[in-house]
Amino acid sequence: MAPxxxxxxxxxxxxxxxxGAEKKDEEAFILRRFVxxxxxxxxxIAVIPTASELEDTGTRYEGLFLExxxxxxxxxxxxxxxxxDDPERxxxxxxxxxxxxxxxxxxxxxxxxxxxxxARAIRSANARGVSVGGTSAGAAVLSEHMVAFGESGATPxxxxxxxxxxxxxxxxxxxxxxxRQRDRIGRLLAAxxxxxxxxxxxxxxxxxxxxxxxDVLRVRGSGAVTVIDANGLEHSSMxxxxxxxxxxxxGLRLHILPRGGTFxxxxxxxxxxxxxxx
Amino acid sequence: MAPxxxxxxxxxxxxxxxxGAEKKDEEAFILRRFVxxxxxxxxxIAVIPTASELEDTGTRYEGLFLExxxxxxxxxxxxxxxxxDDPERxxxxxxxxxxxxxxxxxxxxxxxxxxxxxARAIRSANARGVSVGGTSAGAAVLSEHMVAFGESGATPxxxxxxxxxxxxxxxxxxxxxxxRQRDRIGRLLAAxxxxxxxxxxxxxxxxxxxxxxxDVLRVRGSGAVTVIDANGLEHSSMxxxxxxxxxxxxGLRLHILPRGGTFxxxxxxxxxxxxxxx
Numbered sequence: 001m002a003p004x005x006x007x008x009x010x011x012x013x014x015x016x017x018x019x020g021a022e023k024k025d026e027e028a029f030i031l032r033r034f035v036x037x038x039x040x041x042x043x044x045i046a047v048i049p050t051a052s053e054l055e056d057t058g059t060r061y062e063g064l065f066l067e068x069x070x071x072x073x074x075x076x077x078x079x080x081x082x083x084x085d086d087p088e089r090x091x092x093x094x095x096x097x098x099x100x101x102x103x104x105x106x107x108x109x110x111x112x113x114x115x116x117x118x119a120r121a122i123r124s125a126n127a128r129g130v131s132v133g134g135t136s137a138g139a140a141v142l143s144e145h146m147v148a149f150g151e152s153g154a155t156p157x158x159x160x161x162x163x164x165x166x167x168x169x170x171x172x173x174x175x176x177x178x179x180r181q182r183d184r185i186g187r188l189l190a191a192x193x194x195x196x197x198x199x200x201x202x203x204x205x206x207x208x209x210x211x212x213x214x215d216v217l218r219v220r221g222s223g224a225v226t227v228i229d230a231n232g233l234e235h236s237s238m239x240x241x242x243x244x245x246x247x248x249x250x251g252l253r254l255h256i257l258p259r260g261g262t263f264x265x266x267x268x269x270x271x272x273x274x275x276x277x278x
Numbered sequence: 279m280a281p282x283x284x285x286x287x288x289x290x291x292x293x294x295x296x297x298g299a300e301k302k303d304e305e306a307f308i309l310r311r312f313v314x315x316x317x318x319x320x321x322x323i324a325v326i327p328t329a330s331e332l333e334d335t336g337t338r339y340e341g342l343f344l345e346x347x348x349x350x351x352x353x354x355x356x357x358x359x360x361x362x363d364d365p366e367r368x369x370x371x372x373x374x375x376x377x378x379x380x381x382x383x384x385x386x387x388x389x390x391x392x393x394x395x396x397a398r399a400i401r402s403a404n405a406r407g408v409s410v411g412g413t414s415a416g417a418a419v420l421s422e423h424m425v426a427f428g429e430s431g432a433t434p435x436x437x438x439x440x441x442x443x444x445x446x447x448x449x450x451x452x453x454x455x456x457x458r459q460r461d462r463i464g465r466l467l468a469a470x471x472x473x474x475x476x477x478x479x480x481x482x483x484x485x486x487x488x489x490x491x492x493d494v495l496r497v498r499g500s501g502a503v504t505v506i507d508a509n510g511l512e513h514s515s516m517x518x519x520x521x522x523x524x525x526x527x528x529g530l531r532l533h534i535l536p537r538g539g540t541f542x543x544x545x546x547x548x549x550x551x552x553x554x555x556x
Contacts, residue, residue, distance in 0.1 A: 164472035165476065195392035
């Protein structure tokens with residue numbers, strides 16, 4: 001899906017991909033910030049645990065968001081496509097002031113929610129100003145082009161990454177998570193090699209990119225965000241590479257941004273953290 | 279890229295994916311119709327042979343379009359990313375009344391043109407009303423989500439299809455070509471399984487889908503267009519399928535449309551050919 005149209009009087013809500021394994025104790029800076037921006041004590045956060053096959057993922061985040069100060073939190077447990085017609089859950093979703101997608105398998109989200117009213121409700125909520133976050137699988141699915149799966153390793157290899165259409169809240173980035181922990185720069189590069197127009201965003205665990213309505217990305221959390229900008233790509237062998245061959249790419253720009261660092265996705269400008277962090 | 283914004287005073291040009299091996303003799307009904315809609319003797323058709331590694335693909339289509347009655351035709355031979363800065367070719371492209379992408383390898387198009395001024399010029403031309411067609415690889419690349427490669431066969435198998443970002447003129451379809459000739463329904467189904475929001479369009483050889491500004495698709499040529507609508511998908515195993523497993527999908531709708539048949543991509547309504555064809 002193309003990014004949803006933002007009504008003229010509204011500003012798009014934040015898009016908040018989290019790299020997985022975000023802290024959930026007193027150092028839960030990422031989730032706490034998310035709760036704040038969703039209205040804190042006035043906030044109503046919808047949790048979508050569809051990516052997970054575990055029974056308690058949704059209720060766990062429900063409790064967590066309440067502990068962190070959200071006024072209300074509700075797990076909307078969509079487990080099959082027919083669930084998406086349920087009017088009560090749709091009503092909750094449409095009245096939410098924040099939406100959070102848990103981890104698991106991103107293909108569960110797209111296959112269960114893709115093309116349904118739930119996907120449309122998430123998109124239109126974000127366009128109206130509601131912040132939408134997700135961790136791990138829930139992060140990958142936020143963008144138009146999503147890394148569905150792929151192999152680990154530092155070098156990009158042809159045919160070793162699979163893209164799928166995501167929820168499409170933004171088309172400026174391709175997101176990968178557990179980035180340093182699972183050695184994924186190769187697969188993110190391979191994804192960009194397929195079409196270098198997007199910006200690659202690799203999120204370490206317990207690290208998030210808060211992307212505002214002007215498409216400026218700000219890093220929060222304990223790790224780093226790796227930004228790969230293929231805009232200046234001079235040469236790529238992807239057009240002639242056979243499966244299993246290393247992809248040759250020249251002219252890429254790379255930024256490693258710790259918390260407080262920013263990247264302007266429209267103008268492709270990276271800035272280090274200012275003097276004071278967080 | 280998301281579909282380009284259509285200026286308020288303009289109507290988007292046609293999007294014309296062709297299934298490959300279109301006739302080039304006196305029965306060249308598809309290419310002849312394309313020439314007509316690009317202005318015929320007043321038309322200026324830009325040919326982009328980037329998908330092809332053959333030397334003469336561009337000049338061959340140049341000659342063909344002139345024979346079929348185009349006022350002007352020019353091959354714009356982009357072979358590397360640095361070519362895309364050439365002001366003369368850009369000028370020709372921006373003044374074209376029709377743009378045609380030849381066959382070859384669709385990943386050559388995306389890796390050489392993705393994110394460049396040439397890709398932007400094609401998108402903005404289409405938004406302004408210029409018709410953009412392509413055959414085989416040139417057809418695949420027209421949509422937002424493009425089948426880059428995959429395996430033949432009738433049943434969808436997890437992990438056997440690779441999507442990549444295309445030129446993004448429309449996000450309503452995923453296109454596959456040489457459809458009957460190369461037995462590709464399985465890979466198109468596998469692509470839709472990744473996210474069922476789009477409509478699958480399988481084009482036989484010498485067969486084209488002319489998609490108008492209202493997103494109504496009309497079939498031309500000697501074969502058929504297979505339309506797969508996953509909107510009513512009830513169940514899909516894609517979220518839990520392992521690589522190599524057949525994907526279970528229930529509730530798909532399928533339409534086989536010969537020339538004259540239409541499919542309304544917004545309302546998902548198929549109509550058989552009216553009494554009179556072509």
